[in-house]
Amino acid sequence: MDLIFEQVLAGGEIFRDRNLLRHDYMPSSLPHREDQIKRLGSILAPALAKDRVSNLFAYGKTGTGKTIVTRYVLERLQRKAKDHGIALNTSYVNCRLVGTSYRVIADLCRTLGVDVPFTGLAVGEVLDRLRNALRTRNSAFLVVLDEIDALVKRSDDDSLLYELTRINESLSDGWIGLIGISNDLHFKDFLDPRVLSSLGEEELIFKPYSSEELHDILEERSKIAFQPRVLEEAALRLCAALAAGEHGDARRALDLLRVAGEIAERNRESRVLERHVREAQQKVEHDRVKEVLASLPLHSRVLLVSVLDLEKARSESSVTGDVYAVYRELCTAASVEPLTQRRVSGLLNELDIMGIVNARVVSFGRYGRTKKIRLGVEARAITASLGEDQLVKSLLSYAPRCLHKQQHLNA
DNA sequence: TGTCCACTGGAAGGGAGGGCTT
């Protein structure tokens, strides 16, 4: 037993340092992103001369390097600024995780050392505090708004962005620079033209990595992450190819490689092979689902069990009405007050965005208009993850009566 | 061609939980 721990501590026979394969690890160079780095660097450079920088908008799908390139350049910029004795604050906010306009501004306030309660204040008030903090500090503030599209779509007003782009007008010495990151290329269509013209002063496009480019990235990273001669070339190629198939997602490629290595390690094998990568592919997807499910509120979980039950009971996809009927029954069984159908319809849309279910609006003509709903992930992954919650676990083994009735009718 | 179904999704508003001001 001790030996196993020792091996892992020593880096094991497979890895030299597995953390180098995590996507939040910042390597010393970012292959195939030299252009974007140079471009971003030149856009932000005026900050070193205490000048205001242009706002910027970066597009590209997941895993195309938007976030890492931004962090990379910002880190270097900040170091340079420090050397030159220039006050430069930076803040990184993931808008999807943070959720609402209020919480985004509250987050920004906190980076500037201003205390803000998590609720209770008006957005305008929090915005004022942010303005005051900037005014009194007289410093530059570079703000990265990652997944900025989530903010606009969810709160369906872009007043926050509008206010942020206007803050500079009220500042004499300090300034705020915005870097919006989005993986939705059509996001611009939703924006207020005033915000668009301000935020989109500069644009940076991140194209998906090709299979060859991913190969280079993985090769460079694996040299430092794995022990020598452990990783088979074919395994590396497969990782690159699989991730390239998935819109050139470098994050996915690195995950695959790391998990493949971990599988090989666990099996006490001395080399990482293609079959480990294939196995890793399943596990990576499974882990993603698990992570998403863990963050779901109770009603979304119950809803998911409803979709699952329906999927088990019949071959064709179900519609909102069916799901809602099963959901109501499950709620009763669990002694939980059910939400309204309107709300459930909204929750289904949220699950659809997360990719947990597929919900598509269809019309059955005379028989109405509704959403067709199917599971978007494997049923097994759901039962495995939801089973950890006691209440939901009991629902997983509950057989809804309304389903039996429907089956009789079908027969 | 009009009807009608089963919803969708926007809008408004309520109330729980909270902060600020007086």
Place this chain on the structure above:
DNA sequence: AAGCCCTCCCTTCCAGTGGACA
């Protein structure tokens, strides 16, 4: 402590709709 304001999550209400069917 009271009164006011806020956000967040939800409900209620309802106009709108794509397309099968008579």
